[in-house]
Amino acid sequence: MQQSKITEYLEAVSQQIRWKRAQAPVLEEIRNHIAGQKQAFISEGLNEETATERAIAEMGDPFVVGEQLDRAHRPRPDWPLLIMTAVMLLLGLVIQYLVGLNIPLGAETFGRQLAWTGIAILAMFAAYFMDFTIIGKYSKGVFFMLCAITIASLFGEKVRGSSTNTLYPLLLLSPVSLPLISYGGRALVTNMFLIGLMLSVFRTGDLVRDKAGVGATAVNSSHFIQ
């Protein structure tokens, strides 16, 4: 009964903290604090119920506290990965340009690479801001769909006897990144999409939100107690 009041308070706090990964340790610290404060009140002679209530009151408004904690725990973008990506993209363009100087239709090829780079950057941001938990939710569906596309692409257009289109869905199936430099437009877009996803995971927490442990502690314990 007394525990559930504390759990309720923690839940209210946790709802304000948007970065799920930060929640568990923060809530644990606050839970400990309330427990310590409660013990102190009890040893001052208060009964358990009053001690719990006073300890929670001492903590302050859960929404205000949660909001302040949210501000302290803003996930930051993964700058190294972003910078590396930008460097690779630029390097790819430079190489395409230099190669283009010496071959016929070089300028056209470079122009196409430039356009694909633009599309790729858009794909990256799309993946970055997408709610990627969908992938976790429908992981099996996504997997089989990718398998189907890969197999279907085997029967598509062939270049010198090989199914080049198979490469792109395969890239999503097993994220082994091809260099951003020389594989052309569609590989670039696929890669940048994956990088966007990675950035997004770094920014917001885990791929599967409901997994026990991260952020779910408060919710779980409330189920057990009530």
Add this chain to the structure above:
Amino acid sequence: MAIDKSLLTGSTTMLILKLLDGTDMYGYQMIDELSKQSNNVFKLKAGTLYPLLHTLEQKDLLTSYEETADNARVRKYYRITKKGRKHLHEKKEEWKTYTAAVNDLLGGAGFATV
């Protein structure tokens, strides 16, 4: 010398850093010590303390580590860093300048000493 815009959070930061300059502490202990050492003038709300501690930790002014207390409860202790000490020093100077100026304005040389 430039004075921190938010005097209140600024001075709370200073007090926390000063506390930790002596010894590592956990949150509850800080509130306790602060009110003891200030004759109950500073009653810091826990809800204010933790967000502040976490912000200071992200700014690398503090680090934290966990330690199991005798009753098997894990406590999160905070320790001041080198950068934190430097920051404390700056804050102190800032505070002295500010309070000296206020005291000057209010008049009475007796107030001016910090």
